């Protein structure tokens with residue numbers, strides 16, 4: 714599908730509602746349109762906003778985490794923050810996906826990124842990694858393989874309302890997904906993931922946090938968030954050890 718290069722607010726149409734059994738809050742579906750020689754090319758995006766969800770930091774949580782996840786090499790949908798109508802929306806490119814099953818997860822070509830995903834969730838305090846927040850997207854070659862795509866960081870970073878949330882979160886909450894945690898068997902599983910996360914520079918974190926550029930944060934909050942993420946990155950080995958002693962990894966002895 715051809716990807717439009719530029720959008721203006723009037724390019725967006727509300728196309729309907731998306732809901733599934735996994736969620737109590739329906740999501741809006743948007744089309745973006747591009748006219749080429751009289752033809753319309755549609756793309757599909759899913760949007761959430763802070764007002765309807767009731768989480769005042771939803772946009773920041775989603776957008777900053779998506780930037781950081783992409784920086785460390787996790788697969789995330791293309792995402793944007795757009796003013797559409799009267800609201801500010803976090804929109805993500807619609808990913809063709811199939812219902813989660815364990816065998817499909819095993820057949821993901823990026824399955825080796827599971828430790829990176831777990832560590833990332835621990836880093837950004839995301840307590841909400843459930844099967845509905847990993848999209849299993851079939852790869853194009855019809856080989857029965859998939860790619861897991863990471864979504865939904867609404868509850869990470871600042872939680873629902875509180876900027877101090879970034880200080881801590883119970884590691885057990887981050888690892889409440891047995892299909893993921895039981896894969897971890899040795900220290901070696903963590904090494905590459907730790908290396909990737911700890912290689913992120915403060916400058917890169919700063920750019921991800923600043924990417925919103927919409928005055929949502931006071932400058933002092935930006936410094937606080939960047940400082941906490943940098944500090945927490947250095948604490949990851951200790952946080953991991955804490956999760957291990959809490960019994961989060963049944964096969965990591």
Ligand SMILES: Nc1ncnc2c1ncn2[C@@H]1O[C@H](COP(=O)(O)OP(=O)(O)OP(=O)(O)O)[C@@H](O)[C@H]1O
Nearest residue numbers: 735736738759790805806807808845846864865867
């Ligand atoms: N980019 C996307 N492509 C395809 N489907 C998506 C995409 N984003 C969200 N969905 C679908 O919408 C569902 C709900 O989205 P999401 O997980 O972001 O929010 P939620 O869990 O309802 O809300 P909350 O913000 O409270 O965590 C997902 O489980 C998935 O089925």
Ligand SMILES: [Mg+2]
Nearest residue numbers: 736845846865
């Ligand atoms: Mg979700």
